[in-house]
Amino acid sequence: MNAEFFAFSLFSVFAIGGAVFFLNAIRVMHMALSLAFTFFSLAGIYLLLQAEFLAVVQVLVYAGGISILMIFGIMLTKPEESGASKSFQLHQWLSLIVVTGFFLVIMLIIYQNPIFAPTVKVYSPSVQSIGTTLFKDYAIPFELASILLLVALIGAIVLARKEQK
Amino acid sequence: MYLTSYLALAAILFCIGLYGVLTKRNAVMLLFSVELMLNAVNLNLVAFSRLGFFPNIEGQIFTFFTITVAAAEAAVGLAILIALYRKKETAEADQYNSLKG
Numbered sequence: 001m002n003a004e005f006f007a008f009s010l011f012s013v014f015a016i017g018g019a020v021f022f023l024n025a026i027r028v029m030h031m032a033l034s035l036a037f038t039f040f041s042l043a044g045i046y047l048l049l050q051a052e053f054l055a056v057v058q059v060l061v062y063a064g065g066i067s068i069l070m071i072f073g074i075m076l077t078k079p080e081e082s083g084a085s086k087s088f089q090l091h092q093w094l095s096l097i098v099v100t101g102f103f104l105v106i107m108l109i110i111y112q113n114p115i116f117a118p119t120v121k122v123y124s125p126s127v128q129s130i131g132t133t134l135f136k137d138y139a140i141p142f143e144l145a146s147i148l149l150l151v152a153l154i155g156a157i158v159l160a161r162k163e164q165k
Numbered sequence: 166m167y168l169t170s171y172l173a174l175a176a177i178l179f180c181i182g183l184y185g186v187l188t189k190r191n192a193v194m195l196l197f198s199v200e201l202m203l204n205a206v207n208l209n210l211v212a213f214s215r216l217g218f219f220p221n222i223e224g225q226i227f228t229f230f231t232i233t234v235a236a237a238e239a240a241v242g243l244a245i246l247i248a249l250y251r252k253k254e255t256a257e258a259d260q261y262n263s264l265k266g
Contacts, residue, residue, distance in 0.1 A: 019181040073193040077256040095187035103180040123220030145233045152237035159244035
């Protein structure tokens with residue numbers, strides 16, 4: 001319990017710190033690295049929740065794939081540092097107020113709702129049961145996801161290709 | 166660990182992502198702030214799958230599909246972004262003010 005609490009605190013501080021640094025970093029490459037760091041910390045949180053397979057998937061897809069995709073996006077678009085983002089503008093204050101209000105409402109709901117009280121029974125699934133459920137009960141959504149990935153692959157190539165004259 | 170701790174962490178990450186979506190001007194940053202929000206939702210699903218009122222495997226299965234859709238969304242979004250960048254010569258989201266190609 002104690003070690004779990006320690007690990008949870010460490011990973012959550014890493015995740016939140018990475019996300020905050022992602023928003024505030026000046027260089028875009030630092031943003032990409034800090035976002036990858038956040039994704040890695042979330043994989044650690046999944047490990048704490050006994051979702052080992054999901055943690056590996058998170059590292060593969062997010063920390064591996066999405067971060068590389070982000071670096072590609074940054075390199076291909078050459079983001080210019082605009083001077084307007086230096087000063088704290090009106091719409092940023094408004095966004096901050098809206099987000100803070102939203103956050104307080106969520107926190108109130110989380111900590112007031114009796115459904116979220118600690119439960120006695122804890123479910124720890126194995127990787128085998130994940131595979132069984134995925135291919136028995138969710139076979140059709142699984143196939144649909146593969147079709148979706150194929151469509152996204154072809155669509156991305158068609159969209160990003162240079163148009164021939 | 167209690168369920169509420171995980172939910173609070175997910176709420177914080179979601180709000181950081183939401184703030185990024187509302188304030189960032191670079192379209193790449195917008196796209197990846199959305200990814201951060203999706204990650205927070207995934208964390209909620211996994212936490213409920215283990216510590217929820219009815220602990221169940223379905224939460225993890227649902228997370229796989231969310232990750233799939235998020236990856237596809239990032240790829241297609243980036244492709245659209247690159248096509249737009251070629252057209253408009255800028256990555257600022259508020260310069261994209263016309264739907265006409």
